[in-house]
Amino acid sequence: MRDEWNAFIDESVHAEPTGSGELDGLRFTVKDVYSLEGYTNRAGSPDWYRTHGPAEKTAPVIVTLLKHGAKLTGMAHTDELMYSLNGENSHYGTPVNPTDSTRIPGGSSSGSAVAVSAGLVDFALGTDTGGSVRVPSSYCGIFGIRPTHGAVSIDGVVPFAKSFDTVGWMTKDSKLLVEIGDILLDGLKADGGFHHIYLPEDAWALVDKDCKEVLLSFLPALEKAVAQTEWMTLAEEGLAEWANAFRIVQGIEIWCEHGEWIQEVKPSFGPGIKERFQWTSTLRKNESEQEFLLKEKVRLFLSNLLGEDGLLVLPTAPGVAPLRNLQGERAEQYRTRAMQLTCIAGLGGLPQVTIPTKVNGLPIGLSFIANRYHDKKLLQWVNDFVTK
Numbered sequence: 272m273r274d275e276w277n278a279f280i281d282e283s284v285h286a287e288p289t290g291s292g293e294l295d296g297l298r299f300t301v302k303d304v305y306s307l308e309g310y311t312n313r314a315g316s317p318d319w320y321r322t323h324g325p326a327e328k329t330a331p332v333i334v335t336l337l338k339h340g341a342k343l344t345g346m347a348h349t350d351e352l353m354y355s356l357n358g359e360n361s362h363y364g365t366p367v368n369p370t371d372s373t374r375i376p377g378g379s380s381s382g383s384a385v386a387v388s389a390g391l392v393d394f395a396l397g398t399d400t401g402g403s404v405r406v407p408s409s410y411c412g413i414f415g416i417r418p419t420h421g422a423v424s425i426d427g428v429v430p431f432a433k434s435f436d437t438v439g440w441m442t443k444d445s446k447l448l449v450e451i452g453d454i455l456l457d458g459l460k461a462d463g464g465f466h467h468i469y470l471p472e473d474a475w476a477l478v479d480k481d482c483k484e485v486l487l488s489f490l491p492a493l494e495k496a497v498a499q500t501e502w503m504t505l506a507e508e509g510l511a512e513w514a515n516a517f518r519i520v521q522g523i524e525i526w527c528e529h530g531e532w533i534q535e536v537k538p539s540f541g542p543g544i545k546e547r548f549q550w551t552s553t554l555r556k557n558e559s560e561q562e563f564l565l566k567e568k569v570r571l572f573l574s575n576l577l578g579e580d581g582l583l584v585l586p587t588a589p590g591v592a593p594l595r596n597l598q599g600e601r602a603e604q605y606r607t608r609a610m611q612l613t614c615i616a617g618l619g620g621l622p623q624v625t626i627p628t629k630v631n632g633l634p635i636g637l638s639f640i641a642n643r644y645h646d647k648k649l650l651q652w653v654n655d656f657v658t659k
Contacts (some may be wrong), residue, residue: 330427330656347382361541409636
């Protein structure tokens, strides 16, 4: 294996299978926030690496995959402390998007997505708090899942914002996405199907016109797959308000998790990351009651809307991967639109699967969101849909 794509922060890392099973002969990598016994995570930051020691235990999710026959190959790049959707790291470099080297790979699970897209591994683990599996999957043209919050153990993973953090995985084909889910989502049922699709107009309004046209070409097939499709407005308050509540609650949790370390170590953060951490330091939970209330309101609303057989179908990202080194207002506007799309599953704690398609030769993702703990049913439904 030769890493021409800068997918790995440490190519020498490996762990042999400890058992045999459905994943025999498959290779995987993990984002550099998963603990591996004897290995020190960098978490995208030289200062984190300098101030932390090697792990005493391997993350349970890695242990499970090794038991089922998979081999761990390499430790993959991430944005600094997972705080970006771009995949650009000013310390360790930016993994190369295999679909177009002039464009960002997406983050923060950048190396994981690139390793899968480039065929360096069969599948990869990332983490998804605010979109960090879904967005790079969309930009790199692969399948990805953010599972129900809490459905897969996050133990042994560097925390970010605990009420949103999830373990996610990425593959090049939908069948393998399902097979990994069968292992990691043990205990969840796959019974039943989906009969009602909701197409949120406010989410679709955020996507670039050419991408919208391509993604909507799936609509006839979707209409055949379910009993009812319905266009509707999702966010009564507006998706901008949902995204604002998400980022404030997330920001408070981030500072609670890492603020003490930041104040003590004074790490050198790259552009954009530095400003975000500074902003989180100004947030106060007792001044953000409305945002926490909105989070709970959205969670209840989405659960009631989706019920046992409902799906939300929406663009994964606002468009194709932006060009590398995009700065200033344009970059911030794009991030704002992306967060309005990704905050939906985040606030609801919901499972979301993204599937790849192309517009003008570049990848773009279409997403499916189901109710909590319907992950295995969602994975199977999506696999059936894309393989028909």
